[in-house]
Amino acid sequence: MNDRVLAVVLAAGESTRMKSSKSKVLHTIGNRPMISHVIAALENTGVQDVALVVGRDAGPVIAAAGSGRLDVVAFEQTERLGTGHAVLAARDAISKGYDQIIIAYGDAPLIEAGPLIEALDKVRAGYDAVVIGFRTDRPTGYGRLLEQGGELVAIREEKDATAEERKTTSCNSGLMALNGARALALLGKITNNNVKGEYYLTDVIEVLRAQGGRATTVEAPADTVAGCNNRAELAELEAIWQRRRRHEMMVSGVTMIAPETVFLSFDTAIAPDVTIEPNVIFGPGVKVEAGAVIHAFSHLEGAHVSSGANVGPFARLRPGANLHANAKVGNFVEIKKAEIGEGAKVSHLTYIGDARIGANANIGAGTVTCNYDGFNKFETVIGADSFVGSNTLLVAPVTIGEGALTATGSVITEDVPDGAAAFGRARQVNKDGLGLKIMARNKALKEARKKK
Numbered sequence: 482m483n484d485r486v487l488a489v490v491l492a493a494g495e496s497t498r499m500k501s502s503k504s505k506v507l508h509t510i511g512n513r514p515m516i517s518h519v520i521a522a523l524e525n526t527g528v529q530d531v532a533l534v535v536g537r538d539a540g541p542v543i544a545a546a547g548s549g550r551l552d553v554v555a556f557e558q559t560e561r562l563g564t565g566h567a568v569l570a571a572r573d574a575i576s577k578g579y580d581q582i583i584i585a586y587g588d589a590p591l592i593e594a595g596p597l598i599e600a601l602d603k604v605r606a607g608y609d610a611v612v613i614g615f616r617t618d619r620p621t622g623y624g625r626l627l628e629q630g631g632e633l634v635a636i637r638e639e640k641d642a643t644a645e646e647r648k649t650t651s652c653n654s655g656l657m658a659l660n661g662a663r664a665l666a667l668l669g670k671i672t673n674n675n676v677k678g679e680y681y682l683t684d685v686i687e688v689l690r691a692q693g694g695r696a697t698t699v700e701a702p703a704d705t706v707a708g709c710n711n712r713a714e715l716a717e718l719e720a721i722w723q724r725r726r727r728h729e730m731m732v733s734g735v736t737m738i739a740p741e742t743v744f745l746s747f748d749t750a751i752a753p754d755v756t757i758e759p760n761v762i763f764g765p766g767v768k769v770e771a772g773a774v775i776h777a778f779s780h781l782e783g784a785h786v787s788s789g790a791n792v793g794p795f796a797r798l799r800p801g802a803n804l805h806a807n808a809k810v811g812n813f814v815e816i817k818k819a820e821i822g823e824g825a826k827v828s829h830l831t832y833i834g835d836a837r838i839g840a841n842a843n844i845g846a847g848t849v850t851c852n853y854d855g856f857n858k859f860e861t862v863i864g865a866d867s868f869v870g871s872n873t874l875l876v877a878p879v880t881i882g883e884g885a886l887t888a889t890g891s892v893i894t895e896d897v898p899d900g901a902a903a904f905g906r907a908r909q910v911n912k913d914g915l916g917l918k919i920m921a922r923n924k925a926l927k928e929a930r931k932k933k
């Protein structure tokens with residue numbers, strides 16, 4: 482199909498009920514702004530251009546919308562006079578001559594391509610407007626779809642509906658597809674003669690019917706067209722989105738023992754045969770390869786976990802953490818901007834930042850890369866097959882050679898050559914009998930205190 486399709490996305494609302502310092506379409510679902518989700522869904526419908534109608538926070542809203550593959554041209558709606566008025570803010574785009582126009586809302590981020598494609602097909606088949614509806618037993622607040630014999634005859638807003646019309650459970654999602662050639666003429670005839678005194682986009686149906694045009698509907702699952710007006714609804718949308726993504730991942734071969742406790746980001750990439758234990762959080766930018774295991778209570782962000790690697794329980798992988806195949810990062814370990822070589826082990830209570838650890842190195846419990854002097858960051862390099870003793874402080878910049886060893890409790894400030902053992906700690910001295918004397922003195926002090 483070589484049709485030209487324009488999407489007009491409305492994002493000029495004031496977001497009053499969000500009680501927020503930013504536009505609601507910038508609030509995130511799966512760590513990505515709602516507006517970016519909407520544009521991403523449009524990418525798969527055959528849309529070529531997007532006209533974005535903005536008001537509040539235009540700059541960041543435009544940036545978030547333009548972060549995907551589609552080109553976005555913004556139009557400002559200076560006054561909020563209703564959805565019909567908002568669409569006409571994009572008049573200059575619509576008038577360029579498209580075959581079909583899709584209208585979508587920036588605050589309905591869960592939309593999927595399927596119903597939109599179906600609606601576009603019905604416009605191609607001759608309908609002037611196709612509205613995407615959904616069924617709900619709680620229709621309050623939505624426009625009702627009034628249908629007769631398979632045709633849509635009107636959309637009635639709640640406030641303008643009769644008691645009889647309000648009983649309709651088929652509701653307007655807000656999404657619609659219009660015949661591109663007729664769109665401008667139809668939209669131009671919408672008036673604000675209604676209870677709210679707004680220009681309702683939904684009136685376009687009665688306008689076109691009055692001119693002998695035809696409209697119909699496509700039904701979408703209610704949870705794919707849900708909108709967001711306040712933060713409680715934001716959390717509901719997040720829950721729906723999380724459920725959907727987890728399901729997709731499990732069906733694609735990822736094991737989740739308690740999926741409802743795993744939180745994903747929009748770009749989380751997990752290969753088949755990965756096991757995710759309960760209570761794991763994936764921030765943005767995480768990729769996990771086949772056969773890796775993420776144990777309970779781990780937090781990952783901007784990290785890459787190669788196949789066969791083991792993470793956690795209670796591990797934290799921060800941006801730039803790159804675990805090579807079969808590496809192990811254990812409990813209470815934090816990794817930031819570091820290569821953990823193939824088969825290397827960082828098993829307990831450790832901070833590794835700005836470091837490169839070679840294959841099969843073993844990093845003892847309590848090791849810290851001292852990478853920061855309060856102003857600058859420095860790198861630590863740890864060679865393959867080396868053994869870093871427990872509680873070693875590695876004062877960067879510093880290099881531990883291949884096959885080298887550091888003694889437990891060392892403070893390593895100088896490079897250690899390949900194969901060497903480094904002792905960076907005070908030598909132990911034993912004093913005969915002194916232990917008993919010290920304890921006797923301490924006991925006496927305690928008894929003297931009690932008598933006072």
Ligand code: UD1
Nearest residue numbers: 491492493494561562563564567586623624653654655681
């Ligand atoms: C709208 C529909 C209603 C539908 C419901 C679905 C109309 C008249 N009503 O009602 O039939 O059931 O959505 O959620 O269209 N916006 C602007 N500029 C404006 C007004 C709105 O950009 O001047 C944007 C808003 O930011 C929002 C969208 O348009 O993203 C919908 O506006 P909203 O006021 O929420 O419409 P509803 O009353 O919910």
Ligand code: CA
Nearest residue numbers: 588708709710
């Ligand atoms: Ca709304």
